[in-house]
Amino acid sequence: MTSILYDAPGPRAKRRNVLFSVVFFVLLALLLWWIWQTMDEKNQLEWALWKPFTTSEAWTTYLLPGLADTLKAAALSMVIALPLGAVLGIARMSDHRWVRIPSGAVVEFFRAIPVLLLMLFANEFYVRSTGIPSDERPLYAVVTGLVLYNASVLAEIVRAGILSLPKGQSEAAMAIGLRKGQTMSSILLPQAVTAMLPAIVSQLVVIVKDTALGGVMLGFTELLNTRSTLAANYANVIPSFIVVAVIFIILNFILTSFASWLERRLRRSKRSTGAVLGADKVDDVNAAEVGGTYGTGAGGTI
């Protein structure tokens, strides 16, 4: 165990660490025991409440269709928001004022408004000026809201990534005679995306979670929405919330695992590019999971 933040523990430090571990473990165990005990006392562990989740009907009627809608909305939003975000981010750094200022305004505006409001507007817009049938409209509205918000956030991530690259990179590119577009596409963007991958992924996680907002007011039949139908049927509010939370955790865990695998691959093939972040040095700290490097991700849940 090595870290830059502390020395390799000697005998005394080891004893102290063991002591801390034991105390911490006891506290955690007490907490868990209390949770279990109280749940039991309030009959939340009764098999009748959990049994529905072992039947196939609970899944095929409520949870799986909800999950399908969640995934559909999330996937569509990601596919549209990623390129749009990159374009907006680059446009905001343009040398031309007439490109820079409008794209900056768009980004700042959509970042400032809660996603739920964007969804509401989109829904109202589709009602008034398009002929999208009513059963598909919630999906369109949810995707539109998510795209507008997340493309703006992704634009900022891309911009921050490019700005974080050492000046020497673009200077060197200029020195060998690359044009602005070439510098961006073959020097800056590839490095920035690698460096910003963790932040981009946290934003994708936000997209997955924010699909849940569509269920609150637009009647989009995503997972949280179908959960309430399920809970009304089986009278198991708390268990249903726990199950849905676990589904979300698994979903996002798959997403982040894939991303960190991708990141490792990119890092290996492009050794030492994103040196500014010095992330490799603390690899033991953030091994195996994705840190929101630029912490952009807290998301616009509603």
Added chain:
Amino acid sequence: MKLRKVSAAAATALVLGLTATACGGDDGGDSNGSGSGGGDKIKIGIKYDQPGLGLKEPDGSFSGFDVDVATYVAKELGYEPDQIEWVETKSADRENALSRGDVKMIAATYSITDERKQKVDFAGPYLLAHQDLLVKTDSDIKEGTDLNGKKLCSVAGSTSAQNVKDEIAPKAQLQRLGGYSECIAGLQSGALDAVTTDDSILAGFAAQEQYKGQFKLTGLKLSNENYGIGVKKGDTATVNKINDALEKMVSDGAWEKAVKDNFGPANYKNEPAPKIGQIVQ
């Protein structure tokens, strides 16, 4: 895009298929068209999460008094059960769903009020319910005023709890949650003392397997809720047709049967069938 359409269609077909078999349909329902289709489908708004009134069952079918009434009315309008497309209309979304034309009519514990009448038209009423309190079987809450200092729950956006607080028990503690099942879970765990809304809704929840015997209705008639079928503002022709259908439903005994089927298990003593257009204030 193509994939999405296909999967959406598949999901819809699955649900429809299940519904169709449950209702004993004959046609496969291939053309689950996009609403503006040839008029061979009717979209009806109901609740999905209220046992006894409108509930999506585990097998994908729908049950409840509202569902039965809507099915009967649709039949009178010329739609077989398998031509009905059920749409979930939450309380907050009902007026909008009608004015946008998302659904043809709504039968979803939709009380006729003067405020709503400015935005939508109502047929009916088809049921008279009352605001009531659901309490634990051993509770000592008997009067509305007993609620002072007690914890009362209702659903966010519902006016019923506010009415109690404003007019009957100003010292009641009011909690608003996302759905009635949440309220009732809190009632069961002892964190809440009473849940308030229409007695018809409460009775359905109280009769659920997990809750049987734990709760009782106080029987206080705190208000009159005249359930009507909402249609788009200005669509008088449909209102008249629905009214005729409702009248027929009462006279041929189907209304009584629907009441027995849906409220019988919940032991809910409903009011007799209301006269069309007669709103009990």
Added chain:
Amino acid sequence: MFDFLSDYDDPTLLGAFWVTVQLTVLSAIGSLIWGTLLAAMRVSPVPLMRGFGTAYVNIVRNIPLTVIIVFTSLGLANIFGVTMGVPDDFEAKAFRLAVLGLVAYTGAFVCEAIRSGINTVPVGQAEAARAIGLSFSQVLRLIVLPQAFRSVIGPLANVLIALTKNTTVAATIGVAEAALLMKDMIENEAQTVLIGAVFAFGFVVLTLPTGLILGWLSKRLAVKR
């Protein structure tokens, strides 16, 4: 056209936004503290704490905030009997539970922001600190965190802006803040778009200056290297 605004006096529009501001400020302070603690756990020499920090962040970040907030009310308050010191005042209780939920959620993001800030501190700084014999907590408190904080003001500003907007989720457990008022208005009035625009404007007023001021601050305080 705007006459619907004056129909609401409990709470008023400004009153509702004031609750939003209170929620934001309290949760921001709480999540800054909790997030820093989590970050310290995640880089600490005690393996169990590291594991707890990692697990916490990865679980909490992956759950929709709505679920967490609802859980504080239905789970913590109703099942576990956590009353937050005000068992008989539902409004205060809902408010405090919402703050708790927001802190629990936002803390995970603050932790990640700070941890990335720790990554930007040059290795030499920590090595020099260890070389002069500072302990882990001293290295963290005196050398690394002060520099880390300065470099993550930008990301923390983003977290703060997201938090401001996230307070709207508190409406789901009945905290009378802006989103709940909006929901009531939309339910009772026909002008959905206009109402939405008024509230959107309110949030722009709250979040844009925050972003601009903190953006300026992060440039001023950035550690020049």
